[in-house]
Amino acid sequence: QAKREGGNTSRFFEAELDEKVQERRRMELDLRNALHRGEFELFYQPFIDTSAGAIAGFEALLRWRHPQRGFVSPAEFVPIAEEVGLIDSIGAWVLETAATHAAGWPSDLKVAVNLSPLQFRKRTLVDDVAAALERAGLPPERLELEVTESLFLMDTPAVRSALEGFRALGIQISMDDFGTGYSSLSYLRRFPMDKIKIDQSFVRDLEDPGNLAIVRAVMGLSHALNMTVLAEGVETAEQLEMLRQEGCTAVQGYYFSPPRPVSELPTVLFEIAARLEETNAARGEME
Ligand code: C2E
Ligand code: MG
Ligand code: MG
Ligand code: MG
Numbered sequence: 694q695a696k697r698e699g700g701n702t703s704r705f706f707e708a709e710l711d712e713k714v715q716e717r718r719r720m721e722l723d724l725r726n727a728l729h730r731g732e733f734e735l736f737y738q739p740f741i742d743t744s745a746g747a748i749a750g751f752e753a754l755l756r757w758r759h760p761q762r763g764f765v766s767p768a769e770f771v772p773i774a775e776e777v778g779l780i781d782s783i784g785a786w787v788l789e790t791a792a793t794h795a796a797g798w799p800s801d802l803k804v805a806v807n808l809s810p811l812q813f814r815k816r817t818l819v820d821d822v823a824a825a826l827e828r829a830g831l832p833p834e835r836l837e838l839e840v841t842e843s844l845f846l847m848d849t850p851a852v853r854s855a856l857e858g859f860r861a862l863g864i865q866i867s868m869d870d871f872g873t874g875y876s877s878l879s880y881l882r883r884f885p886m887d888k889i890k891i892d893q894s895f896v897r898d899l900e901d902p903g904n905l906a907i908v909r910a911v912m913g914l915s916h917a918l919n920m921t922v923l924a925e926g927v928e929t930a931e932q933l934e935m936l937r938q939e940g941c942t943a944v945q946g947y948y949f950s951p952p953r954p955v956s957e958l959p960t961v962l963f964e965i966a967a968r969l970e971e972t973n974a975a976r977g978e979m980e
Contacts, residue, residue: 721777723759724770728779728786732758735790736952739965740805740923743933744942746969748962750803750837752945753791754952755783771809780809788822792829792836794955805837805867810844813851819858833863837888840866842874845884853884860885870925872907881918889915893926893946899935912940933972 727733737751757765774780788806795804812818826833838859844852856866867888868881872895881889891911895904908924915922924936927946936944949968950961 717773720770720773724757724773724777724779727757727759728782732760733783733786734758734954735787735794736954737794737958737961738945738952739950739961740943740945741949741965741969742943743937743969743972746973748802748965749943750805750835751795751798751958752805752839752952753787753794753807755787755807756952775809775811780811781815784809784812785821785825788825789829792825792831795835796829796831798958800835803835803837803865804831805839807839807869810841810847813844813847813855816851819855819862822859822864823862834865837865837867839869839890841869842871842880845875845877845880856885860887867923871911878914881914881920886918886920888921888923888943890923890925890945891941896924896926896932896936896946897928899932905935905939908936908939908941930972930975934976 734756735753736756737753739748739751741747742749755767755771757767757770759765771780774783791804791806795802798804815821822836822838823833826836840856859866865887866885867890868886869890870892871889873892889911891908895907897904899905899908912922914920921943922941923943923945924932924941925945927933927936927944927948929948932946933944933948936942949965953961
């Protein structure tokens, strides 16, 4: 009896597993077709320099509009793309599209593009990026590339030479989601970085003394290493004010704007200007 039940249970799990495998295969197949079916789209979220009182640029965030499932999150499909070897072609599309969009913006605005660490396996990455900028007519100084700490698990000499290649072209490099990965502070010395993006998990609760201490430490470090610090995931005026008191004036988050379709960017520019005035007015009253 017990044995039979065990058999049923494992059959149950097998069926369950089977369904997961099937589901995953369908997703893979759909992802393989997504590019040529034109199902990808870039949304843009502004990042703000509150000390200058202006938008510094927009981060490109990839969206997949699945014909049946609707929007699929990049947190879900980027790992699959990496696993099945699609990240190079998708990454190339993102770069080309973002550079083309940005070339039409006011020239004081930058565009930030996320790179998967796996894209660094391609020996021609730096040349490919340079060629995409050239085709789009975007000066390299207007591009920022965002990498995550997992990049440092890759082959060090190749990664270093790519990062140096980007910087030699005038492209800026940002460390994304700082503090969540395999952080070793020595990486920041060994690899050239222009900007640190403090992960939103630290920004979410700045009342937590631990989080505040981390923000302070990153500010101090960045000063010594000559890097800019940006706080991700800023959602409230209180967070903005606390960050400002810590000297962190580069911010990004829902407080200013969620990621929006490219057609809405002119509206976003107006909205942010109004928001910045509001923030300044509120601060003026406080002081
Ligand atoms: P990320 O680069 O750290 O992007 C920030 C994420 O936080 C975005 O999620 C954004 O929508 C979200 N976010 C922004 N402000 C706030 C806020 O105030 N509160 C909260 N709760 N969330 C906020 P999204 O667009 O879902 O992207 C998730 C991740 O997917 C990105 O994290 C990035 O790692 C990856 N990703 C997105 N686009 C690309 C791409 O083109 N290539 C690669 N390789 N990865 C990408
Ligand atoms: Mg990013
Ligand atoms: Mg991030
Ligand atoms: Mg993230």
